[in-house]
Amino acid sequence: MSDQAKSVADSSPSAPTPAPQPGSASPASMPSAKAEVAFDIQDLSIFYGKTQAIKNVHLQIPAMSVTAIIGPSGCGKSTALRALNRMHELTPGARHTGKILMKGEDLYGPHVDATVVRRRVGMVFQKSNPFPTLSISENVLVGLRLNGVRDKAFLNQRLEESLRMSALWDEVKDSLNRPGTSLSGGQQQRLCIARALAVRPEILLMDEPCSALDPIATAKVEELIHALKSQYTVVIVTHNMQQAARVSENTAFFYMGSLIEFGPTEQIFMNPKNPQTEAYVSGRFG
Amino acid sequence: MSHHDQYRKLKSTFMSVLAVFCALLVVLPLILVFFYLLKMGFSSLNLNFFTKVPTAAGENGGGMANAIVGTLELMGLALIMGVPLGLLGGIFLSEHGSERTNGWIRFGADVLNGVPSIVWGMACYTLVVVPMGGYSAFAGGLALSFIMVPLVLRTTEEVLVLVPHAYREAGLALGIPHWKITVNIVLRTAFKGIVTGVLLGLGRVAGETAPILFTALGSTSWNHSLKEPIAALPIQIYYYAISPFEDQNRQAWAGALVLIVIVFLLSTSVRMISNRRKRA
Numbered sequence A: 001m002s003d004q005a006k007s008v009a010d011s012s013p014s015a016p017t018p019a020p021q022p023g024s025a026s027p028a029s030m031p032s033a034k035a036e037v038a039f040d041i042q043d044l045s046i047f048y049g050k051t052q053a054i055k056n057v058h059l060q061i062p063a064m065s066v067t068a069i070i071g072p073s074g075c076g077k078s079t080a081l082r083a084l085n086r087m088h089e090l091t092p093g094a095r096h097t098g099k100i101l102m103k104g105e106d107l108y109g110p111h112v113d114a115t116v117v118r119r120r121v122g123m124v125f126q127k128s129n130p131f132p133t134l135s136i137s138e139n140v141l142v143g144l145r146l147n148g149v150r151d152k153a154f155l156n157q158r159l160e161e162s163l164r165m166s167a168l169w170d171e172v173k174d175s176l177n178r179p180g181t182s183l184s185g186g187q188q189q190r191l192c193i194a195r196a197l198a199v200r201p202e203i204l205l206m207d208e209p210c211s212a213l214d215p216i217a218t219a220k221v222e223e224l225i226h227a228l229k230s231q232y233t234v235v236i237v238t239h240n241m242q243q244a245a246r247v248s249e250n251t252a253f254f255y256m257g258s259l260i261e262f263g264p265t266e267q268i269f270m271n272p273k274n275p276q277t278e279a280y281v282s283g284r285f286g
Numbered sequence B: 001m002s003h004h005d006q007y008r009k010l011k012s013t014f015m016s017v018l019a020v021f022c023a024l025l026v027v028l029p030l031i032l033v034f035f036y037l038l039k040m041g042f043s044s045l046n047l048n049f050f051t052k053v054p055t056a057a058g059e060n061g062g063g064m065a066n067a068i069v070g071t072l073e074l075m076g077l078a079l080i081m082g083v084p085l086g087l088l089g090g091i092f093l094s095e096h097g098s099e100r101t102n103g104w105i106r107f108g109a110d111v112l113n114g115v116p117s118i119v120w121g122m123a124c125y126t127l128v129v130v131p132m133g134g135y136s137a138f139a140g141g142l143a144l145s146f147i148m149v150p151l152v153l154r155t156t157e158e159v160l161v162l163v164p165h166a167y168r169e170a171g172l173a174l175g176i177p178h179w180k181i182t183v184n185i186v187l188r189t190a191f192k193g194i195v196t197g198v199l200l201g202l203g204r205v206a207g208e209t210a211p212i213l214f215t216a217l218g219s220t221s222w223n224h225s226l227k228e229p230i231a232a233l234p235i236q237i238y239y240y241a242i243s244p245f246e247d248q249n250r251q252a253w254a255g256a257l258v259l260i261v262i263v264f265l266l267s268t269s270v271r272m273i274s275n276r277r278k279r280a
Helices: A001-010 A077-083 A112-121 A136-145 A152-165 A185-198 A216-228 A241-245 A264-269 A277-279 B003-042 B046-053 B065-096 B097-114 B118-131 B139-163 B165-173 B178-189 B191-206 B233-241 B244-277
Strands: A037-048 A051-062 A068-069 A094-102 A121-124 A203-207 A235-239 A250-255 A256-266
Touching: A037 A077, A051 A077, A051 A094, A051 A235, A051 A256, A051 B118, A051 B244, A068 A077, A068 A241, A077 A203, A077 A235, A077 B046, A112 A121, A112 B003, A112 B165, A121 A185, A121 B003, A136 A152, A136 A185, A152 A185, A152 B139, A185 A203, A185 A216, A185 B165, A203 A216, A203 B244, A250 A264, A250 A277, A256 A264, A256 A277, B003 B244, B046 B065, B046 B191, B065 B097, B065 B139, B065 B178, B065 B191, B065 B233, B065 B244, B118 B139, B139 B191, B191 B244, B233 B244
Parallel strands: A068 A235, A068 A250, A121 A203, A203 A235
Antiparallel strands: A037 A051, A037 A094, A250 A256
């Protein structure tokens, strides 16, 4: 049923950003004051078997902006990200307590299907993973096709739009039928971004999307993230603090499963309130 | 060069020669058997062999047309009955089952893989031939499919497990239902490996004699129904090889040659499939 799938794919987030009020608190101190909240994480704990990966995290991720999650390896930042589209559930033995509200809806509610959540919350992985048996265009459209969209004109339009959004169109428009894996590493990652964008998610999660890319490819992906935030909420996990500083409005610092500090990126890097954050961003550990 | 170095070099050369010798020793029987078969069988191959059914004992002439077709038919039956079960079982092991159940299923499949093929023949005799009141092509195909199921199941599982988890995750993150990812992405990625496994299984059952001796029985005429006995190359070879008539002995060699060629073609296609580069 293509209409239904289309409407799923088209439900772009209509975010009525409230007009900035003169005289309100400076945005530097109140990260969530300026806009709608995309994710409201309430007392979230995540366990893998007996190990606790996330400890009682409270966090409000604002919509229509880029939020970076930083922290040393093993601090739970990827787990926190994967909880946002229920991907962490794929790990055997994973369970959680607490709540995540996405625009007011409980992501883990009893009648909420993880498949539907993942259609609304797209994800880009650390290592680019285009499907090896599919061509470039098939890779971009696979999410729509396998969810029942058949309308050729619509698919063609979506293909071009998505590849343009991920700044790949000019490089691949003459080779759409070549295998997705024939592209370079940086192009493959942008192909994966186009694939995630093709289903028009409301939110895009990125799990260290540039850690396998060279500086030029990284710069392209970062430009892309900048361009996306006018239409999307982006949550990005990164090891690279310069990257967090470059692309994000807000930054959350995780350490050993706990959220240590969350605030405007500038504040986290220039004037952190917590000594642990300060030690990490100034490179004294991690 | 020091004395010690020379000694080491000598040792290394000796071991290399030994390894090459052992490798040749392994291949030698294959070469000998194949050339002997060619020598003995090729002279008996003629048009009649491929177009005629066997003549009465003692009469010269006739051929194994019915047995060649019968072997292909039995392989087809084994394919139809065995592959779906093995394939779905392999998908279950790789994509769904829990560690615990999988352990038991794998163990079961490995035990079944080791069951002597004559036991399958006896099992099918009891389960199918006796209740149906006679030997049949169906019973033969079923016996061969029993041999194929655990083989296909294990190879399917093995090649599906090799498909990187990242592809499943990428599919799930797009909101694609699990079963569609399995069919459209995982199976498609592992397709060559699955076909290879199926062809190897077919090659294995093509030459099986014991399980069909009890079930398909063999026949000297054309088979017209799944409920009738059917001729097969291995059975025909068996009877002709122990026959007192020289012409039948010669035809047994020819039949063995044809059978080897069928198996050879299967394994060659396996190699071609696994060597073929990813489609461009």
